[in-house]
Amino acid sequence: MATLGKDWWKTGVVYQIYPRSFQDSNGDGVGDLAGIESRLDHVAGLGADAIWISPFYPSPMADFGYDVSDYCDVDPLFGDLQAFDRTLAAAHARGLKVLLDLVPSHTSERHPWFLESRASRNNAKRDWYVWKDPAPDGSPPNNWLSEFGGPAWTFDETTGQYYLHIFLTEQPSLNWRNPAVRDAVLGAMRFWFDRGVDGFRVDAIENLVPDAELRDNPPNPDWIDTMGPARSLLGIHTQHRPEVFEYVAEMRRVAQSYEPEKLLIGEAYGTVEQLVRYYGPKLDCFHLPFNFLLIGAEWRPRNIAGVVETYEAALPDGAWPNWVMSNHDRSRSASRVGPEQARLAAMLLLTLRGTPTIYQGEELGMEDVAIPTDRVVDPWEKNVPGKGLGRDPVRTPIAWTGGPGAGFTTGEPWLPIDQRPQMRVDVQYCDEGSMLSLWRTMLALRRKEHALSLGDYRTLHLDDHVFCYERSHEGRRIAVALNFSAETQPLPVTGRSLLSTAPSAKHGDDDPLAPHEGRIIELA
Ligand code: GLC
Numbered sequence: 001m002a003t004l005g006k007d008w009w010k011t012g013v014v015y016q017i018y019p020r021s022f023q024d025s026n027g028d029g030v031g032d033l034a035g036i037e038s039r040l041d042h043v044a045g046l047g048a049d050a051i052w053i054s055p056f057y058p059s060p061m062a063d064f065g066y067d068v069s070d071y072c073d074v075d076p077l078f079g080d081l082q083a084f085d086r087t088l089a090a091a092h093a094r095g096l097k098v099l100l101d102l103v104p105s106h107t108s109e110r111h112p113w114f115l116e117s118r119a120s121r122n123n124a125k126r127d128w129y130v131w132k133d134p135a136p137d138g139s140p141p142n143n144w145l146s147e148f149g150g151p152a153w154t155f156d157e158t159t160g161q162y163y164l165h166i167f168l169t170e171q172p173s174l175n176w177r178n179p180a181v182r183d184a185v186l187g188a189m190r191f192w193f194d195r196g197v198d199g200f201r202v203d204a205i206e207n208l209v210p211d212a213e214l215r216d217n218p219p220n221p222d223w224i225d226t227m228g229p230a231r232s233l234l235g236i237h238t239q240h241r242p243e244v245f246e247y248v249a250e251m252r253r254v255a256q257s258y259e260p261e262k263l264l265i266g267e268a269y270g271t272v273e274q275l276v277r278y279y280g281p282k283l284d285c286f287h288l289p290f291n292f293l294l295i296g297a298e299w300r301p302r303n304i305a306g307v308v309e310t311y312e313a314a315l316p317d318g319a320w321p322n323w324v325m326s327n328h329d330r331s332r333s334a335s336r337v338g339p340e341q342a343r344l345a346a347m348l349l350l351t352l353r354g355t356p357t358i359y360q361g362e363e364l365g366m367e368d369v370a371i372p373t374d375r376v377v378d379p380w381e382k383n384v385p386g387k388g389l390g391r392d393p394v395r396t397p398i399a400w401t402g403g404p405g406a407g408f409t410t411g412e413p414w415l416p417i418d419q420r421p422q423m424r425v426d427v428q429y430c431d432e433g434s435m436l437s438l439w440r441t442m443l444a445l446r447r448k449e450h451a452l453s454l455g456d457y458r459t460l461h462l463d464d465h466v467f468c469y470e471r472s473h474e475g476r477r478i479a480v481a482l483n484f485s486a487e488t489q490p491l492p493v494t495g496r497s498l499l500s501t502a503p504s505a506k507h508g509d510d511d512p513l514a515p516h517e518g519r520i521i522e523l524a
Pocket residue numbers: 063066067103167203204267328329
């Protein structure tokens with residue numbers, strides 16, 4: 001295996017842990033750090049190189065941890081700093097890097113900074129958040145909308161002004177133009193880096209700095225209501241503002257001040273052009289701005305190939321790509337593409353050029369779980385019901401075994417668990433044909449074959465059913481042929497078959513592609 005040193009993440013595979021739903025250790029129905037520690041062999045055994053843990057900081061949990069009330073501690077629900085240190089040490093002992101989730105654009109309304117800020121107009125921290133007088137008729141200062149429904153402004157009776165919140169009322173936006181705010185958040189980064197953390201996934205970066213003049217956003221002519229109310233406006237004055245890149249570069253300088261350098265992955269949703277700007281004008285922003293293009297793409301070979309080629313072409317010189325199929329905010333890949341194509345989606349994710357991020361449960365083929373109305377907890381679904389925006393279905397706990405708590409908890413799980421045997425880790429472990437076995441085999445092959453991790457990318461063949469591409473490195477050429485259809489399709493290349501998604505197919509090297517089959521082929 002190539003050892004790239006500080007560039008480990010170029011061949012690396014990131015595994016996202018959503019801590020509430022990974023493993024509960026104390027029977028309260030919510031996962032925790034000790035639970036993560038106890039399940040690290042699963043992640044290491046899968047063949048991942050790093051875990052990214054979604055927020056476990058103190059939080060009132062209005063947005064399940066993305067409303068942080070202390071950047072430098074652990075919520076008692078998840079454990080404490082000692083439990084974190086143990087998890088970190090246990091991960092490092094297994095060769096796993098640990099990335100945390102930094103939420104710089106907003107805090108909880110209960111963060112001491114905001115409690116001070118809202119206390120009076122002349123409080124020293126007033127300018128740490130974005131406050132504005134009401135419009136003459138008393139309404140909000142402009143037309144901006146919250147991502148989770150309703151206006152992006154809440155009126156504060158005590159001081160007679162509105163404060164900005166791009167997300168929930170409970171998530172006031174920090175004012176990044178204030179250098180004291182930047183220092184405070186960069187200080188929190190250092191706190192975790194000094195503890196041994198290897199990097200951050202940085203949340204909601206496109207919203208970091210809204211327009212200084214607070215200009216109204218224009219209407220979105222292409223809006224349909226399933227996009228959610230916030231998308232009825234084009235976020236040109238709230239998202240991807242030029243100052244964002246200066247501030248991300250400040251974060252990068254903190255990461256660079258460590259040896260080896262810490263990794264920064266940024267979360268921004270946008271067009272390809274908008275995404276790649278987050279590498280920074282001099283590749284001085286994120287190492288990896290998340291690439292969510294596959295999440296939004298229609299699952300047809302021409303669309304997927306189009307996404308791959310567009311992204312490859314848009315990457316700045318020297319920028320390293322990355323790919324994401326699923327996360328804790330979007331419908332799971334197995335539900336989007338269907339269970340038969342889920343294996344193909346996995347093969348695509350692990351064989352494109354760039355660092356893949358796996359969302360916990362993706363390795364099991366977990367699907368979105370229908371949530372009965374009385375168990376809905378996601379504030380987005382509560383605020384904007386019935387539009388399919390809620391994220392509970394993609395956040396359900398992992399079923400490790402059978403039994404009432406599915407090995408996840410001895411208590412009542414905070415969300416329902418998909419208990420079907422085929423979704424269980426213990427069942428899949430013992431089955432060579434399972435999704436989990438396929439992921440393990442693919443990850444092992446990827447680790448062995450530099451062509452699959454570091455190799456150049458080239459499209460070899462594309463039609464209405466089959467997408468086939470080549471990865472090549474130092475003279476070794478490997479093809480990946482993906483059959484998106486339910487029919488047998490001709491194999492567009494010749495070579496020796498290394499791996500197939502078809503569970504028990506006895507295929508010869510020249511056999512056509514079975515329905516839904518993906519195959520990795522060594523080219524002569
Ligand atoms: C990001 C997170 C999401 C959260 C939002 C607000 O998009 O992934 O879960 O609700 O930011 O912090």
